[in-house]
Amino acid sequence: xxxxxxxxxxxxxxxxxxxxxxxxxxxxxxxxxxxxxxxxxxxxxxxxxxxxxxxxxxxxxxxxxxxxxxxxxxxxxxxxxxxxxxxxxxxxxxxxxxxxxxxxxxxxxxxxxxxxxxxxxxxxxxxxxxxxxxxxxxxxxxxxxxxxxxxxxxxxxxxxxxxxxxxxxxxxxxxxxxxxxxxxxxxxxxxxxxxxxxxxxxxxxxxxxxxxxxxxxxxxxxxxxxxxxxxxxxxxxxxxxxxxxxxxxxxxxxxxxxxxxxxxxxxxxxxxxxxxxxxxxxxxxxxxxxxxxxxxxxxxxxxxxxxxxxxxxxxxxxxxxxxxxxxxxxxxxxxxxxxxxxxxxxxxxxxxxxxxxxxxxxxxxxxxxxxxxxxxxxxxxxxxxxxxxxxxxxxxxxxxxxxxxxxxxxxxxxxxxxxxxxxxxxxxxxxxxxxxxxxxxxxxxxxxxxxxxxxxxxxxxxxxxxxxxxxxxxxxxxxxxxxxxxxxxxxxxxxxxxxxxxxxxxxxxxxxxxxxxxxxxxxxxxxxxxxxxxxxxxxxxxx
Amino acid sequence: xxxxxxxxxxxxxxxxxxxxxxxxxxxxxxxxxxxxxxxxxxxxxxxxxxxxxxxxxxxxxxxxxxxxxxxxxxxxxxxxxxxxxxxxxxxxxxxxxxxxxxxxxxxxxxxxxxxxxxxxxxxxxxxxxxxxxxxxxxxxxxxxxxxxxxxxxxxxxxxxxxxxxxxxxxxxxxxxxxxxxxxxxxxxxxxxxxxxxxxxxxxxxxxxxxxxxxxxxxxxxxxxxxxxxxxxxxxxxxxxxxxxxxxxxxxxxxxxxxxxxxxxxxxxxxxxxxxxxxxxxxxxxxxxxxxxxx
Numbered sequence: 163x164x165x166x167x168x169x170x171x172x173x174x175x176x177x178x179x180x181x182x183x184x185x186x187x188x189x190x191x192x193x194x195x196x197x198x199x200x201x202x203x204x205x206x207x208x209x210x211x212x213x214x215x216x217x218x219x220x221x222x223x224x225x226x227x228x229x230x231x232x233x234x235x236x237x238x239x240x241x242x243x244x245x246x247x248x249x250x251x252x253x254x255x256x257x258x259x260x261x262x263x264x265x266x267x268x269x270x271x272x273x274x275x276x277x278x279x280x281x282x283x284x285x286x287x288x289x290x291x292x293x294x295x296x297x298x299x300x301x302x303x304x305x306x307x308x309x310x311x312x313x314x315x316x317x318x319x320x321x322x323x324x325x326x327x328x329x330x331x332x333x334x335x336x337x338x339x340x341x342x343x344x345x346x347x348x349x350x351x352x353x354x355x356x357x358x359x360x361x362x363x364x365x366x367x368x369x370x371x372x373x374x375x376x377x378x379x380x381x382x383x384x385x386x387x388x389x390x391x392x393x394x395x396x397x398x399x400x401x402x403x404x405x406x407x408x409x410x411x412x413x414x415x416x417x418x419x420x421x422x423x424x425x426x427x428x429x430x431x432x433x434x435x436x437x438x439x440x441x442x443x444x445x446x447x448x449x450x451x452x453x454x455x456x457x458x459x460x461x462x463x464x465x466x467x468x469x470x471x472x473x474x475x476x477x478x479x480x481x482x483x484x485x486x487x488x489x490x491x492x493x494x495x496x497x498x499x500x501x502x503x504x505x506x507x508x509x510x511x512x513x514x515x516x517x518x519x520x521x522x523x524x525x526x527x528x529x530x531x532x533x534x535x536x537x538x539x540x541x542x543x544x545x546x547x548x549x550x551x552x553x554x555x556x557x558x559x560x561x562x563x564x565x566x567x568x569x570x571x572x573x574x575x576x577x578x579x580x581x582x583x584x585x586x587x588x589x590x591x592x593x594x595x596x597x598x599x600x601x602x603x604x605x606x607x608x609x610x611x612x613x614x615x616x617x618x619x620x621x622x623x624x625x626x627x628x629x630x631x632x633x634x635x636x637x638x639x640x641x642x643x644x645x646x647x648x649x650x651x652x653x654x655x656x657x658x659x660x661x662x663x664x665x666x667x668x669x670x671x672x673x674x675x676x677x678x679x680x681x682x683x684x685x686x687x688x689x690x691x692x693x694x695x696x697x698x699x700x701x702x703x704x705x
Numbered sequence: 706x707x708x709x710x711x712x713x714x715x716x717x718x719x720x721x722x723x724x725x726x727x728x729x730x731x732x733x734x735x736x737x738x739x740x741x742x743x744x745x746x747x748x749x750x751x752x753x754x755x756x757x758x759x760x761x762x763x764x765x766x767x768x769x770x771x772x773x774x775x776x777x778x779x780x781x782x783x784x785x786x787x788x789x790x791x792x793x794x795x796x797x798x799x800x801x802x803x804x805x806x807x808x809x810x811x812x813x814x815x816x817x818x819x820x821x822x823x824x825x826x827x828x829x830x831x832x833x834x835x836x837x838x839x840x841x842x843x844x845x846x847x848x849x850x851x852x853x854x855x856x857x858x859x860x861x862x863x864x865x866x867x868x869x870x871x872x873x874x875x876x877x878x879x880x881x882x883x884x885x886x887x888x889x890x891x892x893x894x895x896x897x898x899x900x901x902x903x904x905x906x907x908x909x910x911x912x913x914x915x916x917x918x919x920x921x922x923x924x925x926x927x928x929x930x931x932x933x934x935x936x937x938x939x940x941x942x943x944x945x946x947x948x949x950x951x952x953x954x955x956x957x958x959x960x961x962x963x964x965x966x967x968x969x970x971x972x973x974x975x976x977x978x979x980x981x982x983x984x985x986x987x988x989x990x991x992x993x994x995x996x997x998x999x
Binding site: 234237431 | 944
């Protein structure tokens with residue numbers, strides 16, 4: 163049978179396929195498949211297929227089909243597992259009772275300013291298998307204080323825990339906004355990759371009750387020593403619906419710091435009232451002979467954290483952006499005045515030109531490089547800024563009270579009520595090895611551990627620490643005699659910048675975006691804050 | 706539907722596992738995303754069906770509408786300059802000149818460096834306090850103080866950095882295409898007295914047109930989804946001047962924890978991606994059919 167097929171394409175080549183079938187398989191005839199190119203009038207043999215031989219079965223096709231089937235089954239199984247993750251059950255492998263005497267005992271070398279031992283006890287019967295490591299998420303400040311990285315001679319508390327338990331502690335440290343994002347993602351996953359974390363006051367919201375482990379049962383099983391020693395306000399900040407979800411580990415408060423060398427050079431003194439602030443900041447703004455500009459004022463005023471800077475100024479008038487009972491007051495007098503000061507300083511070159519893009523680490527670097535004269539900051543940052551290993555201005559950064567408005571000059575012992583932060587240690591509900599995480603929390607929450615932490619860059623939530631003679635003597639010897647006094651006033655009069663709520667991040671973004679518009683001169687402070695108030699009101703929790 | 710011929714079955718069988726994996730990794734999550742876009746979903750609470758209210762929320766948000774405009778502007782500028790630079794570099798590399806291989810490596814280097822590393826390096830270079838570029842331009846009386854503080858200049862800088870990072874991709878595709886142009890065509894054009902521009906317009910460009918379309922398609926789709934350069938440099942600021950759709954999606958989903966709204970934005974981005982890539986795909990399809998392939 164002869165068959166002609168002509169295939170035409172859009173191109174110029176045309177082929178005629180001459181197919182000559184031989185159906186008589188007994189004859190050794192071949193099946194010839196030829197192509198005849200009309201364009202070139204040439205005959206091209208294209209392929210030959212020998213039809214006389216019996217057809218051999220191509221086993222490769224069966225093999226490929228088998229692979230395909232296996233792949234299909236594997237994909238189906240993977241999809242099933244993804245939709246129904248296996249529940250990790252804690253099986254009792256061993257029953258280990260930790261000795262009831264000291265778990266961690268260490269004596270600091272007498273050359274160190276911190277001379278204390280850190281005993282702690284554990285009565286918990288740990289039935290959970292011991293992990294190789296615990297992953298602790300937090301801010302770099304927490305890590306440095308816990309491992310004693312802020313200054314020579316400090317105690318590495320984490321190393322002690324690791325030595326006794328044989329469990330390595332790994333840190334994941336991020337800036338605050340990123341810390342919050344990651345914490346939320348971790349706690350919402352099927353299983354968290356972290357074991358415990360730090361949570362900030364402003365992040366506490368009703369949703370946390372569904373995401374964090376409730377700690378009251380753990381306190382009953384294995385209590386923390388002298389739990390009544392913790393500041394009630396600190397415990398309250400980690401309580402939702404009367405249930406405790408976090409153990410306070412850091413009470414940060416913001417005050418004012420200044421470069422005393424620059425102030426002496428320029429004949430300036432730190433402002434005692436907020437009305438002096440702009441003039442003093444301008445006085446200490448200058449350019450060094452090397453060409454480097456020194457800014458009168460700087461802060462980590464990026465969009466996500468600008469609400470803190472605004473609150474810092476507004477607290478000179480004891481004002482809030484949002485009241486503790488969720489009333490939006492950011493467009494009222496004191497806050498607008500505060501924003502005006504910031505905007506004016508930016509306009510007149512007193513602040514860095516990229517002020518609203520400075521992340522916390524950028525701002526810290528600027529200070530350490532000696533590019534800032536006056537700054538707000540957590541009181542414990544004094545250690546960071548004066549660290550001779552990493553700072554070019556070690557010994558120059560000094561603490562001062564945050565200046566109140568003139569009308570309130572004598573109200574709060576000379577210091578305005580700035581904002582406080584309370585960091586609490588939490589365990590995600592979906593984390594593994596909770597009993598071991600609780601052990602670490604108990605260890606870091608002990609009286610001695612807290613005393614050490616308070617002298618290593620983090621201010622703690624135990625009231626007894628602040629009257630401890632060793633604590634007071636430490637700051638004297640460190641060259642920061644004002645430290646306990648300033649911190650005490652901050653903790654006494656301060657409060658969180660904004661109350662905790664589910665929409666915290668969006669609220670911070672709105673305030674930051676609108677404040678930036680005023681700082682960059684696109685709107686007046688009043689216009690910007692009026693718009694912010696309109697956007698914020700629908701986001702407030704309904705009482 | 707005709708039965709597959711024997712010679713067609715094997716290739717299809719071999720490709721099936723990959724198609725199934727892609728279905729699981731791309732198609733199913735996209736379906737989930739569409740489903741999520743009709744839910745109010747945030748961390749710590751179960752999802753709740755809210756119909757089209759997420760779409761209404763984003764379509765009535767000025768920032769979202771501005772993000773669409775900025776996104777298209779970014780894509781047009783980015784793809785245009787990447788193409789021009791990429792084509793220029795490809796044409797240059799197709800000539801023989803000394804140390805050509807070193808130049809090839811230098812041109813491809815931005816593409817080879819980790820994106821985050823290169824963007825952070827650029828950020829430090831133009832830092833008003835510590836930047837090396839800041840130092841250099843100061844000799845000409847230029848200040849970088851407000852480069853990232855003005856929405857327009859910040860946007861332009863994001864485009865420039867993204868072009869610098871991505872033009873080697875276009876270069877590689879077009880360079881490969883240019884090297885496949887038969888030299889006898891060029892010779893024939895030379896004999897006929899064609900000028901350089903005529904050779905470029907009537908020989909080079911038609912010969913590499915398919916590759917141009919492929920490069921433009923890829924770059925348009927990727928440029929539409931740019932996130933890293935903007936987030937690291939400006940985080941969508943200043944004043945929302947660099948908040949394109951990907952940044953807006955990130956803010957909604959991971960900052961504000963409004964995953965349903967973020968999913969709705971994702972669906973809109975998907976729609977725009979189809980819209981933009983459809984003409985390119987149609988041109989490619991026509992070209993393939995014109996050559997008689999089936």
